[in-house]
Amino acid sequence: MARFKDCNTAFKLLPVDFAAQIQPGTFEHTLCHLVDHELDLSALNARFANDTGGAPAYPPAVQLKIVLLAYSRGMISSRRIARACRENVLFMAVSGDLAPHFTTIADFVSSLGDDIAPLFARVLLVCDRLNLIGRDLFAIDGVKLPGNASKAKSGTRTELKERADKMRAAAERIIARHREQDAAKAGDGLSEREIRSIERLQKQARQVDEWLSANPKDRKGTSGGVRKSNLTDNDSAKMATGKGVIQGYTGVAAVDAAHQIIMEAQAHGTGSEQELLIPMAESLTPLSAPHTCYVADAGYHSTGNVETLEQQQRPAYICDNQYRLRDPRYADQDKHRNKPDPLHDKSASYPGKCKLFRPADFQLAEDGSHCVCPAGNRLYRNGGDCTINDQRAMKFSGAQRDCLACTLRAQCLRKPDTTKVRQVAFFRGRRDATETAVDRMKARIDSDIGKQMIAARFATVEPVFGNLRANKQLTRFTLRGQKKVDGQWKLMCMLHNIEKLAHHGYAQ
Numbered sequence: 001m002a003r004f005k006d007c008n009t010a011f012k013l014l015p016v017d018f019a020a021q022i023q024p025g026t027f028e029h030t031l032c033h034l035v036d037h038e039l040d041l042s043a044l045n046a047r048f049a050n051d052t053g054g055a056p057a058y059p060p061a062v063q064l065k066i067v068l069l070a071y072s073r074g075m076i077s078s079r080r081i082a083r084a085c086r087e088n089v090l091f092m093a094v095s096g097d098l099a100p101h102f103t104t105i106a107d108f109v110s111s112l113g114d115d116i117a118p119l120f121a122r123v124l125l126v127c128d129r130l131n132l133i134g135r136d137l138f139a140i141d142g143v144k145l146p147g148n149a150s151k152a153k154s155g156t157r158t159e160l161k162e163r164a165d166k167m168r169a170a171a172e173r174i175i176a177r178h179r180e181q182d183a184a185k186a187g188d189g190l191s192e193r194e195i196r197s198i199e200r201l202q203k204q205a206r207q208v209d210e211w212l213s214a215n216p217k218d219r220k221g222t223s224g225g226v227r228k229s230n231l232t233d234n235d236s237a238k239m240a241t242g243k244g245v246i247q248g249y250t251g252v253a254a255v256d257a258a259h260q261i262i263m264e265a266q267a268h269g270t271g272s273e274q275e276l277l278i279p280m281a282e283s284l285t286p287l288s289a290p291h292t293c294y295v296a297d298a299g300y301h302s303t304g305n306v307e308t309l310e311q312q313q314r315p316a317y318i319c320d321n322q323y324r325l326r327d328p329r330y331a332d333q334d335k336h337r338n339k340p341d342p343l344h345d346k347s348a349s350y351p352g353k354c355k356l357f358r359p360a361d362f363q364l365a366e367d368g369s370h371c372v373c374p375a376g377n378r379l380y381r382n383g384g385d386c387t388i389n390d391q392r393a394m395k396f397s398g399a400q401r402d403c404l405a406c407t408l409r410a411q412c413l414r415k416p417d418t419t420k421v422r423q424v425a426f427f428r429g430r431r432d433a434t435e436t437a438v439d440r441m442k443a444r445i446d447s448d449i450g451k452q453m454i455a456a457r458f459a460t461v462e463p464v465f466g467n468l469r470a471n472k473q474l475t476r477f478t479l480r481g482q483k484k485v486d487g488q489w490k491l492m493c494m495l496h497n498i499e500k501l502a503h504h505g506y507a508q
Helices: 027-037 060-072 078-087 089-095 102-110 113-129 157-183 192-214 274-283 303-311 437-446 448-471 482-503
Strands: 137-146 237-241 244-256 262-268 293-296 316-318 370-372 378-388 391-398 423-430
Touching: 027 060, 027 089, 027 482, 060 078, 060 089, 060 102, 060 482, 078 089, 078 102, 102 482, 113 482, 137 274, 137 448, 157 192, 244 274, 244 448, 244 482, 262 274, 262 482, 274 303, 293 448, 303 316, 303 437, 316 437, 316 448, 378 423, 437 448, 448 482
Parallel strands: 137 293, 293 316
Antiparallel strands: 137 244, 237 244, 244 262, 370 378, 378 391, 391 423
């Protein structure tokens, strides 16, 4: 019979050299050398004033090392980080055998706030010293992530007040029903469950009232409209994503094309990317060169943004919503729309809107006197030379006798219950032939260099978000408040840059 060596899994006392665990060329070696020799932590150290009294504090340098090492391993939870400091030899070596409580770690991350920005900038200086920043192309993009807030507790001030009134009314109905039973001597009084329900409803109503008193105004959007508030995190926002509506923040990053170094990182409580482009571009001014190109996708395109970039003389390539229709490389993109939805199990909960007939589905008569709808009925001209958004247009309107009885109303009208007839317009070019900034941007995008820039944007910024979301498991922000979330986002982006330093031989 074969003989094998014994495998001993019992408890053992082993001598461990912590310094030998941190090998040159590894991420943890780069992290420790950077924190110990490059970063200025005086602002974090100044928080402590226990030189004459109180217990010794955990050094901010150690806490920063622990958090960044944990984030590099996909550990976001402070409890998991604290457990790793007790059980993982590498964490013990990096922390110097210190094991902070999870509340200490959580408080450290949430209190970084504005103090993380100078550290982020210092890491950029080290990257620049190693020639990792090219400054030829900055790709700007954002990722929408859920925050630590309840989507159900969002609404305008009017909606929140109505919700509080409904809660009080529900509690009053329970009380009134039992009063009637007491009067008829048909009940045994309120049950414990009903008492808890009344207390819960009244407590929630009071919380809403207190919040409304503390926040006397609605949040305003960039266009002057009302932006929904949130009771748990009023800096967050409701935003639509490919997987449904979330309550969270948009993490924006500007990435250099040379080695995918993140040049700037900001987190904002808005789903509108258009309003984030100019602040991001202006913050990049000290880091850019005169020839630096700014590239962004169609979500950042607007007339105001394009005109502002041109006035500031910033070389930019900002896609518009129609650039793929003009690019022959995307001529066969329609075939992919017929493929099964990769998120079919999730998108089933969010059924898409019925696609309506477009002007291309209407046949315009040669003399322009009328057009024919998909149902075969005529729409009559009610404007032969109109101006719509600086565009020359011909307008047509259907007849009530045809539209009211049409079986295709649901496919033709957005509101078939209230709209009587369909109207359609055919555009015939710009009224003013003067070339605008948007026209010049479209020509730049459609050029050979523009196509190369768009392709370079994909290759520059998308792998960065893939690293942060998939490898680092950043699926949501765990903090509340714009300043705290912005600090957490900068911390993750700084981690990405430190990894780049490790890969390119820093401190070896």
